Amino acid sequence: MIRAVLLDLAGVVYQGEVPLPGAVDAVAGLRQAGLRLRFLTNTTRMPRRALHSRLNDMGIRLVDEELFTPAQAARAWLAARKLSPYLLIHPALAEDFAGLSGSEGEAVVVGDAAHGFTYAALNEAFRKLLAGAEFLALARNRSFKDEDGELSLDAGAFVAALEYATQREAVLLGKPAPDFFKAALASTACEVKEAVMVGDDAEADIAGALLAGIRSALLVRTGKYRPGDERRADPPPSGVVEDLAAAARWILERRF
Incomplete structure (x- = not known):
């Protein structure tokens, strides 16, 4: 059944x-x-609030417990371990991590940062990981169909780059x-x-x-x-x- x-x-x-x-x-x-x-x-370019709004505008009504996102899982993971996030994510997603801080250390959180995947940002994440920060990947998809109808590079390649450079494996949450x-x-x-x-x-x-x-x-x-x-x-x-x-x-x- x-x-x-x-x-x-x-x-x-x-x-x-x-x-x-x-x-x-x-x-x-x-x-x-x-x-x-x-x-x-x-999806890690849109906060939970925006996903709810988009579905509602389409005529699909859902209650909060019906929607599961990697950011939601990451927030719970960080809170349970009292860790503060270093966010390498899209700016729109930052609201899903608002007010989250911890006293037991730091974790690098990687999502689809789009234009935020600069050398400086990746290198900062790399250094934090070398210093012992936890390593979280919101997703490791290879590609996604972008809003222009074409495939675009997703977060997986950047997660893999940091894994290669640090010789560590990210905890995957999505x-x-x-x-x-x-x-x-x-x-x-x-x-x-x-x-x-x-x-x-x-x-x-x-x-x-x-x-x-x-x-x-x-x-x-x-x-x-x-x-x-x-x-x-x-x-x-x-x-x-x-x-x-x-x-x-x-x-x-x-x-x-």
Whole structure:
């Protein structure tokens, strides 16, 4: 039985500020069927408040507990360890870390800083890591489909550069980290074998979900999808569908 659906946002529900065709109705249909929805995004250029606002403007209403972001996970991680963040992130995301400070040391937090990925900023992060700061990656995606419709370099390359230079591995907080999927699912009171993930990233969304134990993971041919992505995922997707509307039909047909 399928009781919960985990949905990626950019490239699945919307592209830029526009919902993808059929996506709003698909979300509504899943809700009407009584499925528990959670929205999981690796987007680190927008604060949580703006994500809520964007979805609301599209006609998708969600409560706070339904949205899971890497910044949210990072804030909880830092607070639990009483660490102060050194933020190498997009300026718009800074509000998600406002008021956070700690007495037990520092942690370098890397997201998609866009034009903030200067040599000076990366070198400062490098030096802090050498001095013993903890190392957090909000995501390590290779690319994302930008608002101009083209693929753009994501945070993963910069995380990898710092890992190479420091000979350290970052703690990953977003997809495909198993704990990210499991935290979202835990809030639904559903088991991993009762859930389906829908995403456009064969590596972070699909393989990540399946390795976390999620029952099924559907790859949509929207967003960053490129022909052949399904053959590059390990494990491969449970199914490849045209869009979120098709994914919703797949889920509802196999719900019981």
